[in-house]
Structures are given as C-alpha cells and as structure tokens.
Amino acid sequence: MPAPSSSTWDRRSVLRAAAGLAALGPLAACGGDTGREGGGGSGKSLVQYFHAYGEAGTQEAIKRYAKAYDEARVTTQWITGTNFESKLFSALLTDDAPDVFEFHPQLQLIRSGQVAPLDDIIDPVKADFNPADIASHTVDGKVYGVRMIDDPQFFYYRKSLLEKAGLGVPRSLDELAEAAAALTTDKVKGLFIGNSMVSTNHALVWAAGADQLDDRNRIAYHTDDVAAALKVYRRMFTSGHLLLDAPADYWDPSALVQGLTAIQWCGMWAMPVMQKALGDDLGIFPFPPAAPGAKPAVYNGGWSMFVNAKGEDVDLAKDYVKWLWIDQKEYQEDWALGYGFHIPPRTSIAESATELKSGLPAEAVKLFTDYGRFDNISWTQAMITAFEEVVANAVRKGTDPEKALDAADEKVGRELEKLFA
Structure with missing residues (x-):
C-alpha cells in the first residue's frame, strides 16, 4: 500500500525523513477533527x-x-x-x-x-x-x-524484454548493471530503483555481506564491499541506464507497467496491479549478491x-x-x-x-x-538519513565512497552515543 503519487514517501520504504521528537514545530494540516469530543455509546x-x-x-x-x-x-x-x-x-x-x-x-x-x-x-x-x-x-x-x-520488496521485470536481449535473471550486482545497459533503448531505461535512488539502501548493504549495525550496535555498513557496490551504482547512474524521472516513485507500479523501464524495484503490494497489466510477462528476483559469498537480499x-x-x-x-x-x-x-x-x-x-x-x-x-x-530497531531516523546522504554524495555527486561513508560514520556515531551511552 504505497503513498499517493504526489508523495515521495512510502509506507514501507526506507525513505524516512530526518525527524526528532524534540526538534519539530507544530503539526501542519492533517485534516479532519481530532475526535476528542465525546465518542461512541461510552462517551470515550x-x-x-x-x-x-x-x-x-x-x-x-x-x-x-x-x-x-x-x-x-x-x-x-x-x-x-x-x-x-x-x-x-x-x-x-x-x-x-x-x-x-x-x-x-x-x-x-x-x-x-x-x-x-x-x-x-x-x-x-x-x-x-x-x-x-x-x-x-x-x-x-x-x-x-x-x-x-x-x-517484502524485490525486483520486478519484463520477461519478454530480458529474453529479447538474450539475458537471464541477474545473479550479481555486476550482472544487474550489465542487464541495465543491455536493456536500455531510446524509449526504455534498463532499471528503476526510485527517483531518489535510496529505496534499495538496506538491500544494497545486506547484499554486500554487511549490515547497518552489528549485534553490539556498532557501525557495520562501512566495508570495502559496500564501497564497491556504491561504485557500481555510480557507474549505472553516469551511464544513463537508470530511470531517474519517473512520474511516480518506486512504490508505484506505473514505471514498469507503462513500459518506462524493463526492471523495477518495488514491493509485493503492487503485484496484483502488475499482474493484471502484464500477465505472464511478469517475473521477480531478489536484490542479487554484491560481494563474494554474500546472499541475495529482500527488504x-x-x-x-x-x-x-x-x-x-x-x-x-x-x-x-x-x-x-x-x-x-x-x-x-x-x-x-x-x-x-x-x-x-x-x-x-x-x-x-x-x-x-x-x-x-x-x-x-x-x-x-x-x-x-527486517528493520533494525536501533537504526533510527537520523541514521537512515545519514545513509541516504551517502547515496546522494557517492552516487549522484561522485564523491569518493569512502569519504561519503566516513561522513555518515560521524552522524551515525553521534546517534549511537545518544542511544547507548
């Protein structure tokens, strides 16, 4: 059940705003009465x-x-x-x-x-x-x-387009990048992972054999394999093989259904709509491994x-x-x-x-x-935003992934200090 098309936010996604219980102003226009007066036969x-x-x-x-x-x-x-x-x-x-x-x-x-x-x-x-x-x-x-x-979230794809290009289902992040290149035409982009490119953040880390935090609540995402995976994302971004300006974000099935992309990251919630539109031409696969010995990932x-x-x-x-x-x-x-x-x-x-x-x-x-x-309960809003900034800097702006991860480490470290000091 995604958010409406006017919103870049999704009820299951990791696109969560940096928010704090002590740093926000009054609530703006939520609509409807508060329901504080009376109520039900009990008056409650x-x-x-x-x-x-x-x-x-x-x-x-x-x-x-x-x-x-x-x-x-x-x-x-x-x-x-x-x-x-x-x-x-x-x-x-x-x-x-x-x-x-x-x-x-x-x-x-x-x-x-x-x-x-x-x-x-x-x-x-x-x-x-x-x-x-x-x-x-x-x-x-x-x-x-x-x-x-x-x-669960995973990749949806058009079987006919992969078959026409002579491709199998990608079994690694490098193969996903190769598929995105092979499937891109003047009318169709090979891959859509969301307009802001952060919808796959959790899966990218897991598929690189890492985690957001370890079992002692220490930073675990900053590894060589995660940095290498970010470089693959950067390569896809600069190559022009990613759909980056879809009318609706990744949570909406329209990018795949309307033929704007051959492969789309999305959630299980969209499956009935996609099946109705594409029938047997629809397939799915998990986020493929991004490092030797790593497993596929499903957020x-x-x-x-x-x-x-x-x-x-x-x-x-x-x-x-x-x-x-x-x-x-x-x-x-x-x-x-x-x-x-x-x-x-x-x-x-x-x-x-x-x-x-x-x-x-x-x-x-x-x-x-x-x-x-599943989500790590210790991975807070500020930490989520810090890693979104890694993608914005390392993938979109071309910052060295190590420097981008170092910057995230400082912000995440401060949050961990607050929670566990």
Missing part, C-alpha cells in the same frame, strides 16, 4: 494516525474497522503529503497527540517513553506471529508494537500499530489495538490481502491465505522466507 474517544495509502479503499477500510469498535469513538487522521514521520512526531509533542499510530519499530520512541509495551495483549498470541516480527519489536524483553502487515518493509504511552487513556488504546489487530482476524486478513498483496504476520492467517499459495505470489513468499531481512 480515541484518535489513530495513518499515512495516506495509495490503494483505493484503504481509508474506507480503516474507518470501517474503527466504527465497529463499541468501547469508544475512534477517529482516523489520514495524513496526506510527504514526511508522515515529521507530522507524526510533531503531533506527539502536542495535546492533540494520537492515542494509537502506525509506524516502524524505532528505539528512540522507546527510550523516550513515547510508546507503551504491549506484552499483556501480545503474549497470549505471540506464538502465532512471525518470530522475526516479534524480535524486531522487542527491547529488553518487552514487545512494543503489533505488526499489521509484512511487505521486508511493513507497518505496525503503536500505543502512545503519554496518551489520555492508555488502557483503552491498548484495548482497541488488541481488539483490531489481535482479535479481529477477519479485518486483519482483509487489510493484508484486500488492497494489494501483503504477507500476514500472523501464521494462522498466512497459512489460510489462498491468494499467496501459487504462482508469482508464492514465489514472493518464498523469497521473503529465504532472504527476507
């Missing part, structure tokens, strides 16, 4: 924040679920435009902060006491969640956030529901999250499969999802199972 009320999903019917679905909750009137703030993170973090500093909100697991929210632990509502069903989803939301033995959907995006620990009625907010995202399996299945394809984080729901049992969806599930990697 809650406010939930969602970013504006791109697929038709998503806003109506969220409001329909909320309306069925009997214990309070639940008002949805459907936040349009860019920088959802900035708007959310800004709102959390005000008296009109949401009671519950969707976001990604991030340690600074826990360290600041902004989000409540949810072990009491998750423990009875913890075994039914993907263990990686539980682990990625756990700090000091406590679970923060309930995963709503898992969203698992996705969103989780959090409870504002500083809200007016934390117990009621937790009850709502439990009711919707733990008890109401019908709604959870609808959210995962009714508006694009996503993998349900609940094993019991995933096992019954017939839409994902065969064909290309089943291939996507296998890629997710074999190569899926």
Whole structure:
C-alpha cells in the first residue's frame, strides 16, 4: 500500500525523513477533527494516525474497522503529503497527540517513553506471529508494537524484454548493471530503483555481506564491499541506464507497467496491479549478491500499530489495538490481502491465505522466507538519513565512497552515543 503519487514517501520504504521528537514545530494540516469530543455509546474517544495509502479503499477500510469498535469513538487522521514521520512526531509533542499510530519499530520512541509495551495483549498470541516480527519489536524483553502487515520488496521485470536481449535473471550486482545497459533503448531505461535512488539502501548493504549495525550496535555498513557496490551504482547512474524521472516513485507500479523501464524495484503490494497489466510477462528476483559469498537480499518493509504511552487513556488504546489487530482476524486478513498483496504476520492467517499459495505470489513468499531481512530497531531516523546522504554524495555527486561513508560514520556515531551511552 504505497503513498499517493504526489508523495515521495512510502509506507514501507526506507525513505524516512530526518525527524526528532524534540526538534519539530507544530503539526501542519492533517485534516479532519481530532475526535476528542465525546465518542461512541461510552462517551470515550480515541484518535489513530495513518499515512495516506495509495490503494483505493484503504481509508474506507480503516474507518470501517474503527466504527465497529463499541468501547469508544475512534477517529482516523489520514495524513496526506510527504514526511508522515515529521507530522507524526510533531503531533506527539502536542495535546492533540494520537492515542494509537502506525509506524516502524524505532528505539528512540522507546527510550523516550513515547510508546507503551504491549506484552499483556501480545503474549497470549505471540506464538502465532512471525518470530522475526516479534524480535524486531522487542527491547529488553518487552514487545512494543503489533505488526499489521509484512511487505517484502524485490525486483520486478519484463520477461519478454530480458529474453529479447538474450539475458537471464541477474545473479550479481555486476550482472544487474550489465542487464541495465543491455536493456536500455531510446524509449526504455534498463532499471528503476526510485527517483531518489535510496529505496534499495538496506538491500544494497545486506547484499554486500554487511549490515547497518552489528549485534553490539556498532557501525557495520562501512566495508570495502559496500564501497564497491556504491561504485557500481555510480557507474549505472553516469551511464544513463537508470530511470531517474519517473512520474511516480518506486512504490508505484506505473514505471514498469507503462513500459518506462524493463526492471523495477518495488514491493509485493503492487503485484496484483502488475499482474493484471502484464500477465505472464511478469517475473521477480531478489536484490542479487554484491560481494563474494554474500546472499541475495529482500527488504521486508511493513507497518505496525503503536500505543502512545503519554496518551489520555492508555488502557483503552491498548484495548482497541488488541481488539483490531489481535482479535479481529477477519479485518486483519482483509487489510493484508484486500488492497494489494501483503504477507500476514500472523501464521494462522498466512497459512489460510489462498491468494499467496501459487504462482508469482508464492514465489514472493518464498523469497521473503529465504532472504527476507527486517528493520533494525536501533537504526533510527537520523541514521537512515545519514545513509541516504551517502547515496546522494557517492552516487549522484561522485564523491569518493569512502569519504561519503566516513561522513555518515560521524552522524551515525553521534546517534549511537545518544542511544547507548
């Protein structure tokens, strides 16, 4: 479920704005009333924040679920435009902060006491969640956030175009660069990884055999192989084989569907639209290895529901999250499969999802199972932005990758000091 076409931000992507809980101004124009007055037969009320999903019917679905909750009137703030993170973090500093909100697991929210632990509502069903989803939301033995959907990202490609060029599926980053060159014509670019070129940042590091941080929360992305991978990106950028000015960003399937590119990085959410447009001409593959001995990489995006620990009625907010995202399996299945394809984080729901049992969806599930990697809860907004600057400098501007990585090290190091000193 991507963001609308006017936004460069995506609900699963790593394109997250640099935002801090203590450095933002008032929330700008989110639309709708706050829902603080009255509510439901009980007279109680809650406010939930969602970013504006791109697929038709998503806003109506969220409001329909909320309306069925009997214990309070639940008002949805459907936040349009860019920088959802900035708007959310800004709102959390005000008296009109949401009671519950969707976001990604991030340690600074826990360290600041902004989000409540949810072990009491998750423990009875913890075994039914993907263990990686539980682990990625756990700090000091406590679970923060309930995963709503898992969203693997990978490369989509036009089979006919690769066949016409005499190419197989790329098995390395160098082969991907070669394919981009061979597939580029005066009308079609060989590869699209997003207009800002940062959508593959996580996967690029993993495919180079590295990680954002190691198991002791030290910098792990600064390696010779990551620097070499950035040089390959630079070569593709300067060669003219990348699509860089698509009408919509990577999260939207239109670049591949409209024939602007032969290969596109995108998420599983777009698969039904692509299949409808391209049929059997559509294939997928993971981000290929970028270093000897490294494995392919599939970035698992996705969103989780959090409870504002500083809200007016934390117990009621937790009850709502439990009711919707733990008890109401019908709604959870609808959210995962009714508006694009996503993998349900609940094993019991995933096992019954017939839409994902065969064909290309089943291939996507296998890629997710074999190569899926999850967000590191210690990799914060500022760190994400620091590595985006590496791509901007090393790939777009031609800065030596080592210098670009050194600059990121300083910024990431300062953030790690704040979190773990």
